[in-house]
Amino acid sequence: MCGIIGIIGAAPAVPKLVEGLKRLEYRGYDSAGIATLVTGRIERRRAEGKIVNLQAALDADPLRGITGIGHTRWATHGRPSEANAHPHANSMVAVVHNGIIENFQELKRALAAEGHAFESDTDTEVIVHLVTRYLNRGMAPSQAAARAIAELEGAFALAMIFAGHPELVIGARRGSPLAVGYGDGEMFLGSDALALAPLTQRICYLEDGDVVELTRDGATIRDKFGAVAARPIRETAAIGDAIGKGNFAHYMLKEIYEQPTVIGDTLASFINPATRAVALPDLPFDFADLPRLQMLACGTSWHAALIARYWFESLAHLPVDVDIGSEFRYRAPQLAKGGAALAISQSGETADTLAALRLARELDQATMAIVNVAESTMAREADGTLLTHAGPEVGVASTKAFTTQLTVLACLAIAAARARGTVDGEREAALSAAITEVPARAAEVLDHDSRLKGLAQEVANARHVLFLGRGTGYPVALEGALKLKEITYVPAEGFAAGEMKHGPIALIDEDIPIIVVAPYDALFDKTASNMQEVIARGGRVIFLSDAKGIERLGDLAAATVELPAVDPFVAPILYTIPVQLLAYHAAVIRGTDVDQPRNLAKSVTVE
Ligand code: F6R
Numbered sequence: 001m002c003g004i005i006g007i008i009g010a011a012p013a014v015p016k017l018v019e020g021l022k023r024l025e026y027r028g029y030d031s032a033g034i035a036t037l038v039t040g041r042i043e044r045r046r047a048e049g050k051i052v053n054l055q056a057a058l059d060a061d062p063l064r065g066i067t068g069i070g071h072t073r074w075a076t077h078g079r080p081s082e083a084n085a086h087p088h089a090n091s092m093v094a095v096v097h098n099g100i101i102e103n104f105q106e107l108k109r110a111l112a113a114e115g116h117a118f119e120s121d122t123d124t125e126v127i128v129h130l131v132t133r134y135l136n137r138g139m140a141p142s143q144a145a146a147r148a149i150a151e152l153e154g155a156f157a158l159a160m161i162f163a164g165h166p167e168l169v170i171g172a173r174r175g176s177p178l179a180v181g182y183g184d185g186e187m188f189l190g191s192d193a194l195a196l197a198p199l200t201q202r203i204c205y206l207e208d209g210d211v212v213e214l215t216r217d218g219a220t221i222r223d224k225f226g227a228v229a230a231r232p233i234r235e236t237a238a239i240g241d242a243i244g245k246g247n248f249a250h251y252m253l254k255e256i257y258e259q260p261t262v263i264g265d266t267l268a269s270f271i272n273p274a275t276r277a278v279a280l281p282d283l284p285f286d287f288a289d290l291p292r293l294q295m296l297a298c299g300t301s302w303h304a305a306l307i308a309r310y311w312f313e314s315l316a317h318l319p320v321d322v323d324i325g326s327e328f329r330y331r332a333p334q335l336a337k338g339g340a341a342l343a344i345s346q347s348g349e350t351a352d353t354l355a356a357l358r359l360a361r362e363l364d365q366a367t368m369a370i371v372n373v374a375e376s377t378m379a380r381e382a383d384g385t386l387l388t389h390a391g392p393e394v395g396v397a398s399t400k401a402f403t404t405q406l407t408v409l410a411c412l413a414i415a416a417a418r419a420r421g422t423v424d425g426e427r428e429a430a431l432s433a434a435i436t437e438v439p440a441r442a443a444e445v446l447d448h449d450s451r452l453k454g455l456a457q458e459v460a461n462a463r464h465v466l467f468l469g470r471g472t473g474y475p476v477a478l479e480g481a482l483k484l485k486e487i488t489y490v491p492a493e494g495f496a497a498g499e500m501k502h503g504p505i506a507l508i509d510e511d512i513p514i515i516v517v518a519p520y521d522a523l524f525d526k527t528a529s530n531m532q533e534v535i536a537r538g539g540r541v542i543f544l545s546d547a548k549g550i551e552r553l554g555d556l557a558a559a560t561v562e563l564p565a566v567d568p569f570v571a572p573i574l575y576t577i578p579v580q581l582l583a584y585h586a587a588v589i590r591g592t593d594v595d596q597p598r599n600l601a602k603s604v605t606v607e
Contacts, residue, residue, distance in 0.1 A: 002098035003027040006159035006189035017070040026602035028074025031085035035094035036065025046085035071096035074601040078121030099156035252395035264439040265389035270411040284383035285366040287419035292336035297344040306475035308409035316416035325352030346401035348376020434567035456585030469517035472572040480579030487587040497530035520548040521568035
């Protein structure tokens, strides 16, 4: 994680660096810092905590210079503190870094033995000393940087400036993303296009192993073999305005409310408006004879994969495995000959999912990615990509990315069922109609916002919260629990309702709210029995169901929320919205930082 930015500007760099860092703050907010060249000398300001703290430090002690680098940190090595904040620097070189240097201990020992004194607990500081070692041997900055980079192991994106070289920024990428922005007499480096959006729309993405030398007039990129490489310069969409909060108090609430629109936008690219049938671009495999599908994801995106497994199995009779990226990559997965791997990721950069996707490719699987960022590494590396059209998701807790992932996966499951001949035309039309209706039904679910806000009080004050569901309601329960714990810090767990009696039912008492996800579907009666078992033991149930479900069991629950009656196929998309809103309102009541909860970052580009 961490966000980095670099500028060789035509005007004071600091305001642009700060603006870029604000746009990168979703990648981490443990500390932030900036270094510039002031009459050839390296000067820096750093602050623990969010960028507002850095801004205050800059207001108190302004920094001049037109060339500089900046960083917002998600701590890996060394606690969040000013001493551990980037840029790390001495009088010769300043460095910002996203990623992990795995051999930093060995390098640090060797450098310390040569007399280099370390000031921080970070892995990054070894880069400063390593570059300095080679500068001291008389190498030019680009040579010294290349030599130092060659000795680093791990995953990283870097930017460096050098004392006495006001027209030079060096960047490097191995594993973590890095983009070059082309301005008019100005050049930029940034972790992503969002950071560079207000500065330029002309961007090129570095490939793994690239080292770039920026001067005022352009960029020289060398590939991992040291050969000069051409990387395509693309015009990116103007995404500058899309990231405001509008009239909403938080990004998360805005993004929850955007769901009817962005689900509609996503459907627009996968449903033919004339026939109302699913129409996908060419896929890198044929569902008709696919022996097995391996899905790979982390966190909320993993929950989307869990839901999709039910769809692929029941509609398309397709064998499916679902793995968490960090587990898959260190197992010895036995994949089907001729099979396919599907990575699901909002950012398209999550290190564990990316590594899992690469492993699947090494194991001869056709690869596909469902991502929200078209230029992301997964989108570029997979054999095929399907885009969610969620727009930038800024709140750290994923909301609209999840429901748009489900939208794409639902379309994919329909296409798979058609290709495998496991649904007839009538059922396919009903499934397509059900998914097409989701934006309208999602808007109806949002009408329950004030009811959910009222119920959030009990959730906010609870010492523990349980979410229960069956079938596709089970991953919704997992997602509800994840949303709640990540933004309220209230311990919460999601369970398959049928598992309660195998242990977790011991937790039940009258102080633990239990949110039951129970659309009136084929499993309703089973869920109902499990709900009665917890009520019999004093559990207080918040019951999420539709009119039929509430008519059957609403009287038993402490509270009910009536959701629209829909084809059970699309219920998990709609039942996610109330659990998002419950978590959101509970967080507001508890006064936590909704959009930037503690210890987290939006894009997890470290293992
Ligand atoms: C939770 C959340 C995370 C992400 C996970 C994967 O609200 O946002 O669990 O889902 O870090 O991120 P992506 O989807 O970018 O791969």
